[in-house]
Amino acid sequence: MFNATKQWVTNMTGIGQGTISPEAFETFWRECGSVHADSPTSFHKEALTKFQKQDRRDIHSLTDDSTYDPATKVRFVCTSDTHNQTDRYNFQVPDGDVLIHGGDFTQSGAAKQVEHFADWLDTLPHPIKIVIAGNHELSFDPMTTSDPNIRERLIGRLQKSCTYLEDSSAVVCGIKIFGSPWQPWFGNWGYNLQRGEECAAKWKEIPDDTDILITHGPPIGHGDRVRNGIRAGCVDLLQEIQLRVKPQYHIFGHIHEDAGVTTDGQTTFINASMCTLRYKPEQYPIVFEMDKISDETFLVSAPAKWNLSDPRNK
Numbered sequence: 555m556f557n558a559t560k561q562w563v564t565n566m567t568g569i570g571q572g573t574i575s576p577e578a579f580e581t582f583w584r585e586c587g588s589v590h591a592d593s594p595t596s597f598h599k600e601a602l603t604k605f606q607k608q609d610r611r612d613i614h615s616l617t618d619d620s621t622y623d624p625a626t627k628v629r630f631v632c633t634s635d636t637h638n639q640t641d642r643y644n645f646q647v648p649d650g651d652v653l654i655h656g657g658d659f660t661q662s663g664a665a666k667q668v669e670h671f672a673d674w675l676d677t678l679p680h681p682i683k684i685v686i687a688g689n690h691e692l693s694f695d696p697m698t699t700s701d702p703n704i705r706e707r708l709i710g711r712l713q714k715s716c717t718y719l720e721d722s723s724a725v726v727c728g729i730k731i732f733g734s735p736w737q738p739w740f741g742n743w744g745y746n747l748q749r750g751e752e753c754a755a756k757w758k759e760i761p762d763d764t765d766i767l768i769t770h771g772p773p774i775g776h777g778d779r780v781r782n783g784i785r786a787g788c789v790d791l792l793q794e795i796q797l798r799v800k801p802q803y804h805i806f807g808h809i810h811e812d813a814g815v816t817t818d819g820q821t822t823f824i825n826a827s828m829c830t831l832r833y834k835p836e837q838y839p840i841v842f843e844m845d846k847i848s849d850e851t852f853l854v855s856a857p858a859k860w861n862l863s864d865p866r867n868k
């Protein structure tokens with residue numbers, strides 16, 4: 555089958571521990587992270603003056619068919635931001651053990667759109683499908699849904715086709731996956747949080763032992779470059795990832811025009827947006843593999859009834 559990963563390159567943007575000591579790195583975050591939490595572009599500029607910028611490096615594939623052994627490996631296929639454009643794809647989604655979707659599967663979260671997405675999921679062969687919501691799923695966010703019953707009904711429908719995560723975890727072959735729909739405030743959309751305190755509090759909920767993190771939005775400096783050069787990623791999210799959680803992979807979407815793979819040398823960051831800035835379905839899923847850790851697989855969706863902590867209810 556067509557290998558969808560071939561065209562991606564890493565764009566190493568340089569905010570990483572690199573050659574400095576862990577102590578100096580923590581000091582950097584304390585001094586710089588909190589000052590610039592609400593202005594990601596200036597944070598990014600400041601960070602690049604402190605860390606050597608690394609070269610772009612080609613990654614031809616994150617997977618290697620010649621070494622793939624289903625007995626010892628789990629193959630993940632990452633998608634995001636399909637925005638109900640899936641009928642228009644002119645390629646097949648690569649097969650794998652686990653399909654991941656990073657949110658924005660609809661335009662507005664209307665019932666018909668959720669149904670359309672769930673029907674598409676049902677056509678895919680992956681035995682496990684893990685999905686989070688994004689800011690376009692207005693019917694899922696308790697603050698923007700027209701009626702809590704609608705949220706419960708639509709999440710219920712989605713759960714027939716996948717494992718739905720909302721500030722919750724699943725485990726696949728011992729690999730711990732945590733999913734969260736939130737992203738820094740941008741217009742009147744779902745799951746928006748103010749940069750700074752609200753975002754920082756939310757990211758504290760990510761468990762220490764997360765191997766794969768899924769959020770809708772990117773962290774600062776990775777897959778977050780908007781067309782005019784502005785950086786839209788979350789400073790608080792990168793801080794939590796680099797200093798505490800240190801997941802092997804971070805999957806997200808949201809910034810359609812910066813899809814691809816980047817790394818800080820510790821975590822591999824995958825912006826899996828499949829729609830372009832103009833919502834054209836032209837970007838490919840990204841595939842990677844991890845070694846199985848154990849036989850433990852635990853797939854329970856987040857409850858549709860809203861009982862989760864909402865930082866906006868202060």
Ligand code: 5GP
Binds near residue numbers: 784809
């Ligand atoms: P969506 O509406 O699908 O969530 O995002 C679509 C596009 O809106 C992104 O590809 C990006 O161009 C823009 N966008 C989303 N969030 C932000 C943000 O926080 N800041 C800026 N400047 N643009 C954003």
Ligand code: MN
Binds near residue numbers: 635658808809810
């Ligand atoms: Mn989107």
Ligand code: MN
Binds near residue numbers: 688689690808
């Ligand atoms: Mn989005």
